[in-house]
Amino acid sequence: MWGKRDDMVVHQVDPYNAEPPPRALAGEDTTAVDTFYSRNHGSVPEIDPDAWTLRVDGLVDRPATFGLDDLRRLFTEHTETATLQCAGNRRAGLIEVRDIPGEAPWGPAATATARWAGVRVADLLRHVGVHHDATDVAFTGADIATSPATGAPYGGSIPARKALMPEVLLAWSMNGEPLPAIHGAPVRVVAPGYIGARSVKWLERITVQEEPSDNFFQASTYRLLPPEVDPSSTGPGDGVALGLVAVNSDVLSPDDGAQVPAGPTTVTGYAFAGGDRTVVRVDVSTDDGQTWRQAELAAQLSPWAWRHWSATVEVPRGDVTVLARAWDSSAALQPERPEHVWNPKGYVNNSWARVHLHGV
């Protein structure tokens, strides 16, 4: 379905929501298009690229409408390697603490990395002229939300300060191939360092404004609620809007629960830090956090990409739990337990990674 590999874990068929098995991401600097997770709130729009237009309006000097040819003619193409991470990534670990009804049990593979190519949002914004009082840049897609059924197009915003940075793209290409329909063709936003929800697919409109987006998916969901709140009783503005990504990591291989030969075993995973931060260290423990050793970190592909890591641990006969935890370039460390970060919508589980192995 949608050109994805056969072993995708499909959380929902329409809207299509699916992630690969964690091991499919292991050791791969960039993620193949057929393996890249897909998170949607409506059916995939069918858009004729020749008829597609992008409207740019709001607090700009020269509101304008662009076709694909206009974007290609007016602006230089740039490529950026960037990781996208769904705010619901690793929700399954929170559901183990307490149920989260109505939300998909995403594992750690709602995180993936691609080489995106397209034009800079900054170049487009400078072309139309942004007013000095602008604080936010809102994006609206062509997809109509059915889950939940808002009946309105999907959208969201990022701060103008971010939108003017060179890494924020209107992407038409993914890993050197034309952007596929399931990932937002003909043009999507790629806002590195922000939750995937802000990288709006099937982009149709950019609005420069003085406040964050009031779209349902920013004002009423993708928000951190305190544990005691019933999410069905909340309204726009309750809790805290998510945006930047917090430092996170998980194990990709071996599988959680795997039997492995007793003795040295290589454990691999990824770590990711949002915003202007990068991953600087990953620690691994097999004695419940009493002692830690540093994992080997793979190269930093770009300031906006995850880092893979690996460590060889000694697996005894019987059960052992492998813990992993990442530090970002501010020396921020992941919090210890999912109980600490549990929230009613199940976002941003960035507690320490835990996999159980059985040595035989």
Add this chain to the structure above:
Amino acid sequence: MWGKRDDMVVHQVDPYNAEPPPRALAGEDTTAVDTFYSRNHGSVPEIDPDAWTLRVDGLVDRPATFGLDDLRRLFTEHTETATLQCAGNRRAGLIEVRDIPGEAPWGPAATATARWAGVRVADLLRHVGVHHDATDVAFTGADIATSPATGAPYGGSIPARKALMPEVLLAWSMNGEPLPAIHGAPVRVVAPGYIGARSVKWLERITVQEEPSDNFFQASTYRLLPPEVDPSSTGPGDGVALGLVAVNSDVLSPDDGAQVPAGPTTVTGYAFAGGDRTVVRVDVSTDDGQTWRQAELAAQLSPWAWRHWSATVEVPRGDVTVLARAWDSSAALQPERPEHVWNPKGYVNNSWARVHLHGV
């Protein structure tokens, strides 16, 4: 001494290193100059403002030297409310876990907030023309380090991307008064969201370059080392350079160990998040983290400032521990215990705040 209040906790006389009692910061949006912590590595230079010059060189089109009058004439004055936090803030909590020889036991008051006024580093850099390949902007002060005795001027760098942001100032004024000698007169850097060590005082030189500063205080110290390393055996580049500030918080009143009347007691503190992040929530617990309630947050003074918080807790007769923990706008939470973040130089203790009260 140096115009500071009489009850400063003086960790060292020369270089002068001192912080106020925590309660002196409680509830004060900005910190009086006489209360603002002071962290130094050398004696305070005496600089004649009329003779002072600033050299700007490196990867720039037009290297230049500026006097104070030049800065005032060429550039617009801007004011920014910003919090500075020493990377050693709250080290005392790490020393309780394991001793950290040779490093001062800073409490939570190596954090303070002022209204800084001066010119934007970005305006100065645009005036001299920054090369496209520049990645870092290095600052050098007039102070010669004696603790440790490097015999060389103090310095450090920030990414060029940050230096070109409007909030980074060359400040000559603090809370509306001329910058005092102890805080870097006539001109210091204020780099909001970065560890205080990067806000170089007694500034004499700005160098635009292609790599981070190789100054001792960036290449060889102010680095996060793994717990097992002996810091006396390390060299330049070991561990990870600190830079951006991780989310943190502490209690400012009542004092740790205070006797208070049993019944409702108001606990107050601060929380701070570095970089582009702000504090969005603070939780307080009196049952060892089993349950939490949200503190009241004071207004966000600027994107670069701490937020004070307060909560009324029920203090029983006998001993009780009050825990506090902050969340930043990426939904990053402070890690639980100082044992988790302990490191050989004692930097970035951002574990949950803990104060012990005794109800009578």
